[in-house]
Each structure stands twice: as structure tokens, then as C-alpha cells.
Amino acid sequence: MSKLFVIFGATGQQGGALVNYILDHPEFSKTFRLRAITRNASSTAAAKLKQKSVEIVEANLDDPETLHAAVAGAYAVFSVTNYWEKARASVEIAQGKALADAAVAAGVTLFIWSSLPNVKKITNGKLTEVHHFDSKAEVEEYIRGLSFPSSVFFLPGWFMQNVWNDLAPKPKKISDQKVLFPFAFTPETRIPLIDISDIGKYLAPALRDPLKYNGCQLTASTAFYTAQEQVETWSEVSGKQVVLPSISEIPLLTDDPIKQKVSQAPTMLSEWSYYGPTGQKDLEWTLEQVDEKLTTWREFLEANGPWFEDDN
Ligand SMILES: NC(=O)c1ccc[n+]([C@@H]2O[C@H](COP(=O)([O-])OP(=O)(O)OC[C@H]3O[C@@H](n4cnc5c(N)ncnc54)[C@H](OP(=O)(O)O)[C@@H]3O)[C@@H](O)[C@H]2O)c1
Incomplete structure (x- = not known):
């Protein structure tokens, strides 16, 4: 009989890509049956999952009482x-801990947490404002103290898909031939990139052998790419000249309050690296575990x- 795999965020990027990976996989589509969690079972995204015969259960991470039925x-x-x-x-810390508590109470064997590194620790307390990293790391520490037979930590790099989503800067057309990628990083900054639709490729080893990967961090990225390499490849593929802003232009591009909140992230990346001092070694280890081809930036x-055809 197949095993129940409950996927939170199934209507979003990470969870949605994982659902598709499992459904399309010759082995995992038989090993697992899927339950997708959403706050709104009537949404278009939930309806699409239902059409793929995925069970839909409503729950809200802000309401711990709803999580027991979700993971039962x-x-x-x-x-x-x-x-x-x-x-x-x-909020993120409370959500993550509530879900882990519900899962441990339900006797879940493999608990996968989408985590990120602890920037406060990596930078010896110098950067204290990269909250969306530190809060996930705090939940990770909490999960490590729970009694799951296996807990595995998925640490995605910068999504290639960020070129479309609202948090990341949008490319701006300067002329018919030239496009500015307002990426607030110096050209030599190394950024680990993941095509988030590859998520299942990173998790497959732990799905096959959860106990072997208990406590492991999967630093999930195809490779580190410098900001300069990224725009050069984009230029080659698009036929337009894609350029980074000069340092003096960068402050003009950070007037958005949400982006200001992450304004320490570029400093972290250029001075300390996304995954911290052991990041290169950790990524090499992760890539040794993965046995499927990962998508390159190109x-x-x-x-x-x-x-850039319709950009203005
Ligand atoms: N973009 C990047 O480069 C990057 C890199 C590393 C980590 N991250 C992290 O990725 C996370 C976002 O992941 P994503 O991009 O996969 O998400 P997403 O596409 O923005 O979708 C969010 C998902 O979370 C669900 N959700 C939100 N609040 C919920 C709640 N209270 N209860 C139940 N479900 C809830 C939504 O489900 P419903 O709306 O259907 O309820 C939806 O499926 C962020 O925390 C970010 O820090 C992003």
C-alpha cells in the first residue's frame, strides 16, 4: 500500500513543484499518495491539484488546531x-513550530523543513536583519530537538524563477538593445541558483532512505553563479545586452519598503556567502547525493x- 506524503505550500512554487515531481516519477508515483494542504480548497490552484487526483485538505498554519487533521x-x-x-x-517561527509539533504528535517518519541558513550566526552577529533566513533556521533548530525518525532540511538557493516574482527586481529596458538587471549585487558576488522545479531531484535520496539523511541539510542549488556570469549568459540567450547597475545606481533601486527589509542580504552574499563559510563544500556534498540532471541557468x-520583447 502506498504511503501518505503531505505537502504544504502545494499551491505555491516549492510544494507545487514537488507535487508535480512525485506525480511524474515512475517510482515515487507508486510509493506515495499525495495530500495537498491549502487554506482554500476552492481556489483555482487547488482545483488543478484535484484534477490530478491529489487529495486536498484545508488547514491554516496560523491555526494549530487545523494542523492535526492535515498531517493525520x-x-x-x-x-x-x-x-x-x-x-x-x-509569525514564521510560530507556524513552523506548530506544524512540526503536529507532525511529531501524528507519528510522521520523515519531516522535511524548507529551511535557510542562520545569518546571525554565520556573520558572528554582524547582520541581524535577514529575518527570513534566521526565522527558518530557528525552526530548524527546534525540529532537531524533536523525536522524528528522520528530519531533513531543504535549503534552496535563489530561485531562478525570481526573475518573474514580485520580490526580486524586474529587468528594465534602457534601449532596444540594452536591459538593466537591477540586482543589488556586485558583479563578483556568487549566488547559488536553483530552478525550483528541480526540488524533487534534491529530495529523492531522502525519500528513498530517510534514516540515512536524518539531520542532513540539502543546500539545494545547481551551482554558484556570479552576478556577472548571470547577466552575460542572459545576454547570450536573449540577444540583448543585459547589464548590472553601477554601485551608485543601487540605492535608487531600494526604495521599496519590502526590499529595504532585505537590504542586508546583498551584504551577506558578497561578504559571507549565502550558505556561509562551508557553502562550497556543502553544495558539493549535496550534488554528490543527487542522481538526476539539474537545470543550469542557461x-x-x-x-x-x-x-525582454514586451518590457518597457
Ligand atoms: N524566492 C527565493 O529565491 C527563495 C529562496 C529561498 C527560500 N525562499 C522562501 O520560500 C518561501 C515561499 O515559498 P514559495 O515561493 O514556494 O511559496 P509561494 O509560491 O509564495 O506560495 C506560498 C504557499 O504557502 C501556502 N501558505 C501560505 N500561508 C499559509 C498558511 N497560513 N497556512 C497554510 N498554507 C499557507 C500557500 O497556500 P494557500 O495560499 O493555497 O493557502 C502557498 O501554497 C518564503 O518563506 C521564502 O523566504 C524563497
Whole structure:
């Protein structure tokens, strides 16, 4: 009989991509049956999941009472929180801990938490405002203290898909031939990139052998790419000249209050690196575990063009 895999965030990027990966996978589509959690079972996104024969259960991470039914009978849980919805660390921490508590009480074998590094620790207390990282790391510490047979930590890099979503800066057309990518990073800053639709490829080893990966962090990225490499590849693929802003232009691009909240993130990336001092080694370890081809930045761009045709 198949095992129940409960997926939070199934109507969003990470959970949605994981649902598709499992459904399309010759082995996992038989090993697991899926339950998708959403706050609104009547949404278009939930209806699409239902059409794929995924069970839909309503629950709200802000309402711990609803989480027991959500995880009841689960063998595995994928848990993710959306920091940006309320942009408050205390909310994300409470959500993550409530879900972990419900899962441990339900006897879940494999608990996967979508985590991020602890920036306060990595920077020896120098950066204290990268809340959307630190709050996830705090939940990770909490989960490590619970008695799951296996807890696994998925640490995604910068999503390639950020070129479309609202938090990241949008490319701006300067002329017919030139596009500014208002990325507040110096050209040499190294950023780990993930095509989030690859999520299942990183998790597959732990799904096959949860106990082997108990306590492991999967630093999930295809590779580190410098900001300069990113715009050069984008130029080659798009046929336009994609350029980074000069340092003097960067402050003009950070007037958005939400982006100001993450204004320490570029400093962290350029001085300390996204995954901290052991990031390169950790990424190499993660890539050794993965046995499927990961999407490169170039492949992502080639698959999703044409670029900049309608921008203004
Ligand atoms: N973008 C990046 O580069 C990047 C990199 C690393 C980490 N992250 C982290 O990724 C997280 C967001 O993940 P995502 O992009 O996959 O999400 P997303 O596409 O924005 O979707 C959010 C998902 O969370 C669910 N959700 C939100 N609040 C909920 C609640 N109270 N109860 C139950 N479900 C709730 C939503 O479900 P319903 O609306 O259907 O209820 C939806 O499925 C953020 O915390 C961010 O910090 C992002």
C-alpha cells in the first residue's frame, strides 16, 4: 500500500513543484499518495491539484488546531512557510513550530523543513536583519530537538524563477538593445541558483532512505553563479545586452519598503556567502547525493524565453 506524503505550500512554487515531481516519477508515483494542504480548497490552484487526483485538505498554519487533521496518517511531510505574506519572523517561527509539533504528535517518519541558513550566526552577529533566513533556521533548530525518525532540511538557493516574482527586481529596458538587471549585487558576488522545479531531484535520496539523511541539510542549488556570469549568459540567450547597475545606481533601486527589509542580504552574499563559510563544500556534498540532471541557468533561460520583447 502506498504511503501518505503531505505537502504544504502545494499551491505555491516549492510544494507545487514537488507535487508535480512525485506525480511524474515512475517510482515515487507508486510509493506515495499525495495530500495537498491549502487554506482554500476552492481556489483555482487547488482545483488543478484535484484534477490530478491529489487529495486536498484545508488547514491554516496560523491555526494549530487545523494542523492535526492535515498531517493525520502521514508517513512524510514537506513543510514550507511563506515569510513574505506577513513579513514577520515571529509569525514564521510560530507556524513552523506548530506544524512540526503536529507532525511529531501524528507519528510522521520523515519531516522535511524548507529551511535557510542562520545569518546571525554565520556573520558572528554582524547582520541581524535577514529575518527570513534566521526565522527558518530557528525552526530548524527546534525540529532537531524533536523525536522524528528522520528530519531533513531543504535549503534552496535563489530561485531562478525570481526573475518573474514580485520580490526580486524586474529587468528594465534602457534601449532596444540594452536591459538593466537591477540586482543589488556586485558583479563578483556568487549566488547559488536553483530552478525550483528541480526540488524533487534534491529530495529523492531522502525519500528513498530517510534514516540515512536524518539531520542532513540539502543546500539545494545547481551551482554558484556570479552576478556577472548571470547577466552575460542572459545576454547570450536573449540577444540583448543585459547589464548590472553601477554601485551608485543601487540605492535608487531600494526604495521599496519590502526590499529595504532585505537590504542586508546583498551584504551577506558578497561578504559571507549565502550558505556561509562551508557553502562550497556543502553544495558539493549535496550534488554528490543527487542522481538526476539539474537545470543550469542557461538551460532555464533557454527554456523560458523569449526575454525582454514586451518590457518597457
Ligand atoms: N524566492 C527565493 O529565491 C527563495 C529562496 C529561498 C527560500 N525562499 C522562501 O520560500 C518561501 C515561499 O515559498 P514559495 O515561493 O514556494 O511559496 P509561494 O509560491 O509564495 O506560495 C506560498 C504557499 O504557502 C501556502 N501558505 C501560505 N500561508 C499559509 C498558511 N497560513 N497556512 C497554510 N498554507 C499557507 C500557500 O497556500 P494557500 O495560499 O493555497 O493557502 C502557498 O501554497 C518564503 O518563506 C521564502 O523566504 C524563497
